[in-house]
Amino acid sequence: MNPFNLDPQALTEELVDFNTKLTHGLQNLMDVGEIPAGVTPKEAVYQEDKLTLYRYQSPASIVQNKTPLLIVYALVNRPYMTDLQDDRSTVKGLLDAGQDVYLIDWGYPDRSDRYLTMDDYINGYIDRCIDVIRQRHKIDAVNILGICQGGTFSLCYSALHPEKVKNLITMVTPVDFQTPDNMLSHWVQQVDIDLLVDTQGNIPGEMLNWTFLNMKPYQLIGQKYLAMVDILDNEKQVKNFMRMEKWIFDSPDQAGETFRKFIKEFYQQNRLIKDELSIGGEDVRLKNVAMPVLNIFAEQDHLVPPDASRALKGRTGTKDYTELSFPGGHIGIYVSGRAQKTVPPAIGEWLDKRS
Amino acid sequence: MTEKNPWTENWFGTQQQLWKTWAEMMPQQAVKTESPTDYWAKGFETWWQSFTPKASNPVEDFYERMLNMGKGFFSLAEGMGVNSEDDLSLDAINKWLESLQQSLMQLSSSSFESSDKNVKNFMAFWDMPLDTLNKTFSSMSPFPGDFMESAHAHEAARSADQFREQMTHFLSTPALGYTRENQEQLQRLSQLMLQHQSVMQAYKLAFAKMGVQSIQAFQERLKEISSNEDESKIDSLRRFYDIWVDECETVYAGFAMSEEYQTLYGRLVNSQMEIKQHIGMMTDQALEAMNIPSRMEINTLQKRMQEQRREMHVLRAEIAALKNSNKAATKNKTPTKKSTTKKSKPTTRKKTSRKGGSKS
Numbered sequence: 061m062n063p064f065n066l067d068p069q070a071l072t073e074e075l076v077d078f079n080t081k082l083t084h085g086l087q088n089l090m091d092v093g094e095i096p097a098g099v100t101p102k103e104a105v106y107q108e109d110k111l112t113l114y115r116y117q118s119p120a121s122i123v124q125n126k127t128p129l130l131i132v133y134a135l136v137n138r139p140y141m142t143d144l145q146d147d148r149s150t151v152k153g154l155l156d157a158g159q160d161v162y163l164i165d166w167g168y169p170d171r172s173d174r175y176l177t178m179d180d181y182i183n184g185y186i187d188r189c190i191d192v193i194r195q196r197h198k199i200d201a202v203n204i205l206g207i208c209q210g211g212t213f214s215l216c217y218s219a220l221h222p223e224k225v226k227n228l229i230t231m232v233t234p235v236d237f238q239t240p241d242n243m244l245s246h247w248v249q250q251v252d253i254d255l256l257v258d259t260q261g262n263i264p265g266e267m268l269n270w271t272f273l274n275m276k277p278y279q280l281i282g283q284k285y286l287a288m289v290d291i292l293d294n295e296k297q298v299k300n301f302m303r304m305e306k307w308i309f310d311s312p313d314q315a316g317e318t319f320r321k322f323i324k325e326f327y328q329q330n331r332l333i334k335d336e337l338s339i340g341g342e343d344v345r346l347k348n349v350a351m352p353v354l355n356i357f358a359e360q361d362h363l364v365p366p367d368a369s370r371a372l373k374g375r376t377g378t379k380d381y382t383e384l385s386f387p388g389g390h391i392g393i394y395v396s397g398r399a400q401k402t403v404p405p406a407i408g409e410w411l412d413k414r415s
Numbered sequence: 416m417t418e419k420n421p422w423t424e425n426w427f428g429t430q431q432q433l434w435k436t437w438a439e440m441m442p443q444q445a446v447k448t449e450s451p452t453d454y455w456a457k458g459f460e461t462w463w464q465s466f467t468p469k470a471s472n473p474v475e476d477f478y479e480r481m482l483n484m485g486k487g488f489f490s491l492a493e494g495m496g497v498n499s500e501d502d503l504s505l506d507a508i509n510k511w512l513e514s515l516q517q518s519l520m521q522l523s524s525s526s527f528e529s530s531d532k533n534v535k536n537f538m539a540f541w542d543m544p545l546d547t548l549n550k551t552f553s554s555m556s557p558f559p560g561d562f563m564e565s566a567h568a569h570e571a572a573r574s575a576d577q578f579r580e581q582m583t584h585f586l587s588t589p590a591l592g593y594t595r596e597n598q599e600q601l602q603r604l605s606q607l608m609l610q611h612q613s614v615m616q617a618y619k620l621a622f623a624k625m626g627v628q629s630i631q632a633f634q635e636r637l638k639e640i641s642s643n644e645d646e647s648k649i650d651s652l653r654r655f656y657d658i659w660v661d662e663c664e665t666v667y668a669g670f671a672m673s674e675e676y677q678t679l680y681g682r683l684v685n686s687q688m689e690i691k692q693h694i695g696m697m698t699d700q701a702l703e704a705m706n707i708p709s710r711m712e713i714n715t716l717q718k719r720m721q722e723q724r725r726e727m728h729v730l731r732a733e734i735a736a737l738k739n740s741n742k743a744a745t746k747n748k749t750p751t752k753k754s755t756t757k758k759s760k761p762t763t764r765k766k767t768s769r770k771g772g773s774k775s
Contacts, residue, residue, distance in 0.1 A: 062505060063637050063640040064650075065649065066649060070651070171717065172720070175717055175718045175721035243668075246671075247677065251680070251681050255689065259688045259695065277667065278667065279664055283656075283657065286653075286656065
């Protein structure tokens with residue numbers, strides 16, 4: 061049997077249609093202009109080096125949780141993904157759920173930051189931001205929401221400074237870095253990281269971008285743009301698409317020494333889960349994470365496979381461990397319509413019960 | 416192709432129609448008077464070039480990504496069309512896929528340069544992961560992205576393996592005389608570049624093999640659609656393309672998770688870094704000779720600066736803790752109303768200094 065039901069006329073029409081959409085779509089693209097991202101009003105409350113600690117403005121009508129929530133984002137890519145646009149904002153969802161939201165923006169490290177270590181990030185920057193929040197609110201401990209690599213940092217922080225963390229939420233966070241489906245981990249096992257960092261200094265953000273795209277090259281570098289042609293005549297959708305593009309390619313360079321430790325000791329040696337990690341001369345033991353933990357992961361995550369996050373279960377010292385599985389991908393968990401409706405409200409509810 | 420072939424006639428007609436659309440939208444000065452033989456491809460290029468100066472950079476980059484995909488899409492249509500004598504059939508498609516497969520196998524012999532326009536255009540589809548990889552390396556390389564690429568072509572023309580063997584032998588000749596060290600450095604650089612070329616060749620070979628597997632998987636999928644009455648037939652070029660993408664992605668995912676790929680990827684990154692590190696070392700020596708700060712010296716300064724930043728934070732925390740304890744002591748001496756607010760305790764680090772790089 062012939063698998064095709066396609067005649068020359070139909071093919072011609074499809075091509076002409078494609079061509080027309082592509083041609084006319086350029087006008088919309090040229091009219092796009094500046095693409096704002098990070099939409100919720102916020103105030104910078106602390107700055108140090110390239111880091112800025114923001115506090116988001118809460119809606120006046122909503123009763124707030126008295127314990128503020130600090131979002132610790134990854135060093136890879138920019139944190140405005142959590143507040144991309146008005147109708148796609150995890151931050152906004154959390155504010156609406158009654159949380160007092162702070163966020164660390166790491167900025168763009170340059171060559172002068174090459175020797176920033178993981179110790180500097182975790183026991184330095186994160187700890188000082190938490191102290192600032194504690195002082196502002198006159199409290200002993202804050203709630204933390206760590207995202208992706210920021211989740212791993214938050215776990216380490218919580219193990220090292222449990223007295224300062226009231227509740228910990230990890231979101232798409234790798235804990236076991238060597239699950240069989242972890243493509244990134246598979247790729248870096250034979251890379252000489254010392255040679256790479258000694259040679260490069262900082263790791264170019266562009267290199268990470270292309271590495272991520274190469275995980276699904278035909279879809280992410282090809283099919284996606286072909287599908288884009290179909291929405292070129294819709295200004296709003298074009299803007300949404302371009303905003304996402306901006307975020308994808310907006311990758312800060314990685315401080316060399318932090319990258320060295322993260323890839324060697326987490327990806328290549330899997331030390332966190334083996335209880336063999338130390339940061340700043342102090343042992344990082346997951347059993348010290350005794351505060352309530354909410355572990356959120358995405359079922360179709362190709363960057364941090366669900367099993368890499370699920371590995372946290374049973375490994376911490378908490379008696380109050382909850383998992384939340386989201387049916388989507390690594391990015392969809394912040395920006396999809398379903399995520400907006402489910403994830404921030406679930407976090408809010410979980411935190412309120414423990415406030 | 417015959418004159419009666421409806422696919423060919425339609426394809427030619429479509430291209431004319433597309434060229435007209437492009438021409439209508441182009442500024443007049445950009446329209447050339449001669450009639451292009453490949454209406455669509457030329458229309459695309461000329462039209463875009465006429466707009467490029469007006470488009471901002473992000474839009475330009477983005478649009479180029481889309482145009483590249485458009486080219487692949489049209490090549491796909493052309494490939495389907497020109498191989499179909501009458502109705503579009505599985506046999507006709509298989510014939511075309513086999514010619515692509517042949518081209519990929521030739522590519523794997525590292526001497527391939529197809530003169531077939533359609534094959535050449537569509538090869539870009541398999542090159543996507545390789546092209547991405549080149550961009551990745553370009554971001555870390557002291558050379559333009561295509562530097563090593565042209566070196567490969569040159570090498571291929573000289574019969575790669577034999578040439579490399581001779582060169583390696585030649586480069587192992589001991590250096591002599593006053594400039595011995597410089598000679599050795601240049602020899603080492605050439606050896607590293609040859610080594611990288613060899614790794615890159617192995618990498619490309621593996622990708623070509625993967626391309627062949629992708630075509631085979633795609634053929635299997637088409638066969639499956641033919642034999643399964645419940646499955647809907649392919650009724651658009653887009654669906655054909657989507658199925659193709661799915662198959663390629665599946666085969667790629669398997670390849671990317673193999674031990675072979677892990678080894679190749681590691682070797683490729685490492686060999687490129689070795690070149691860059693060696694060039695960096697030679698550059699540093701030249702800079703020192705000219706009394707210009709070298710990378711090594713700047714690294715030392717940055718490392719010391721970072722150590723001082725750390726020490727400064729520790730000292731600040733200690734001063735804050737001392738101030739707090741002084742305040743508390745003063746309060747204890749003068750009895751006042753008991754405060755209900757808890758004092759925050761900034762972390763005082765145990766260690767006063769730490770070494771910068773954690774190369775454990």
